[in-house]
Amino acid sequence: MNEHLTISDNDAIAEQSPSAREQEVLSVVLDLMVEEGDGFSMASVARRASCSKETLYRWYGDRDGLLTATVQWQASKVAMPILDDTNLTLSAFSRTLRDFASSWLTVLTSDVSIALNRLAVSHAGNNKSSLGRIVLENGPYAMRTRLLPIFLKGQKAELIDVRGDEAFRLFFGLVIADVQIRALLGDEKKPTRNEIQEFAQKAVDQFLSLCGKQQNQ
Amino acid sequence: MNEHLTISDNDAIAEQSPSAREQEVLSVVLDLMVEEGDGFSMASVARRASCSKETLYRWYGDRDGLLTATVQWQASKVAMPILDDTNLTLSAFSRTLRDFASSWLTVLTSDVSIALNRLAVSHAGNNKSSLGRIVLENGPYAMRTRLLPIFLKGQKAELIDVRGDEAFRLFFGLVIADVQIRALLGDEKKPTRNEIQEFAQKAVDQFLSLCGKQQNQ
DNA sequence: ATAGAACCGTACCGTACGGTACTGCAATGT
DNA sequence: ACATTGCAGTACCGTACGGTACGGTTCTAT
The missing domain is CATH 1.10.357.10 (Tetracycline Repressor, domain 2)
Known part of the structure; x- marks a missing residue:
């Protein structure tokens, strides 16, 4: 979720557009969604996005947060x-x-x-x-x-x-x-x-x- | 699946209309579907239908078989x-x-x-x-x-x-x-x-x- | 009456996955 | 140079659920 807890602008308006790295992650989620539907695991996201599960949970809180971010990102496109x-x-x-x-x-x-x-x-x-x-x-x-x-x-x-x-x-x-x-x-x-x-x-x-x-x- | 392996009419045409007891089970599945979507467990079906999980698996093979039977039964109605x-x-x-x-x-x-x-x-x-x-x-x-x-x-x-x-x-x-x-x-x-x-x-x-x-x- | 099957209830097993903790590395700022 | 921070990678934990096994009971057929 929003800019990784940078000291400056937290809360604020929320809903910032995701960073390039985040977009990589969300893009992976989108791909996995197309390939496997709802069945994909957080581990598979981390693996394909070359990030750690811990990062996913730090950014998005939980699985649903990741899905929500993905859906919103896609909608914004x-x-x-x-x-x-x-x-x-x-x-x-x-x-x-x-x-x-x-x-x-x-x-x-x-x-x-x-x-x-x-x-x-x-x-x-x-x-x-x-x-x-x-x-x-x-x-x-x-x-x-x-x-x-x-x-x-x-x-x-x-x-x-x-x-x-x-x-x-x-x-x-x-x-x-x-x-x-x-x-x-x-x-x-x-x-x-x-x-x-x-x-x-x-x-x-x-x-x-x-x-x-x-x-x- | 079809009449519980009675010695008489197995195979045949398949797709027999479910027995009263089976309809109880399928009705429970339908209810759980409405209440919880896809999330219900086989255990919850067995519990509410007062049957054993073993019976469910004997009749329907696996979870997907149970869902399929339910959908087909509903369609036939x-x-x-x-x-x-x-x-x-x-x-x-x-x-x-x-x-x-x-x-x-x-x-x-x-x-x-x-x-x-x-x-x-x-x-x-x-x-x-x-x-x-x-x-x-x-x-x-x-x-x-x-x-x-x-x-x-x-x-x-x-x-x-x-x-x-x-x-x-x-x-x-x-x-x-x-x-x-x-x-x-x-x-x-x-x-x-x-x-x-x-x-x-x-x-x-x-x-x-x-x-x-x-x-x- | 008795053998056998079906079945309920429950305990059990394996696995898969969500979520967390830890280790080390690499970058950044001082 | 050195502390700090973020992150990759991985190991780990708890749990929930699909599927199986088994003991005990009821029903059916001979």
Whole structure:
């Protein structure tokens, strides 16, 4: 956890970005998560990261702390793709949504995301270990937070007409559908790059068709 | 595993329905799954089911066998709701879909289903233990198998126009959306009975609006 | 009535892993 | 040069759990 008890800035805001060495460790954890799921041991982390278990425990307190730090680090890496809001044309709006959907699907079907979500799901059962909450906040909730302003702009430009909540739920369903749960359950048949493109395009078309202002409703 | 090595009908087809005593055991496992997730021990099962660990191992081989038997038993309990296909009106078709969606959402948000899916998701990571596959087959795949003939009838009656695959994906997305993954990640805010009704109705309306023959497309 | 199987309860074993303690080394600051 | 500090590496400890063994009891079949 935060900068190794340097005399200067302890407590403070916490949540500092991890040092290079720490990132090595967290990266190892991420790899092991992908390879072995939740089953990896602290010893295996120490071995592969060439550090001592004692160091792991000094930095992260316990296993759960290490997992939490890893999850938060990974979450912090997903950049917030800001949308330029000057262009209000339907085609630009549609393109933005399509790119977002495509990127979303790509992330969700990546090995790291699958491993992370599996971990969070299994830890959400056992109380303790706020991993589920963290992934929830950095997954669905974060996507919601990113999408709502986009929808709002679309609404302002009279391109769509729908309440924010419903817009998110609808968009989520159309884009993700059964892709994520199937991936989590180990379905080998993951969508290809092309299929993701098609899914994204189709989902956006359907989204606009359902709550767009152009024709129906 | 199957009838305790009675001299008569061993091997045969396997997969016999469990005896009353076995169902007691499996029911205990289900309860423990809901309470403690994957963390429960074989000893706790034996204790609560008032049986010996030795019996558990004789019947199910190992822990994974017990989990598998439990999952399969639970899956076998979900009845296949057959649709009467004489009525081909749009309203009857819509009502059938709505009831299906509503029932689906209710099941997915139940404690047992959440616990079961959590278990399957976490075991899908660790190789071994075909639990993920089993839940996949009895979850999404089974739903698909049940829905496809319904869609086909709707298509025959010229109520909808869409390929079966796409119809399922679309229907799944519109109905489930982010409900399941949020539940799996431990989101406390589960939809109420009323919200489920609304979700189901709205999803069916959207589904028919998107691929129905009445107006657009 | 009696043999045999199933089974409960419990004690037991091996192992794996989370967490701690200790030793030595290497870097840093004075 | 020397003390201090952080860390790698390893040995160690306690515990929890999967799996097995065994004694005693109940049920079943002949």
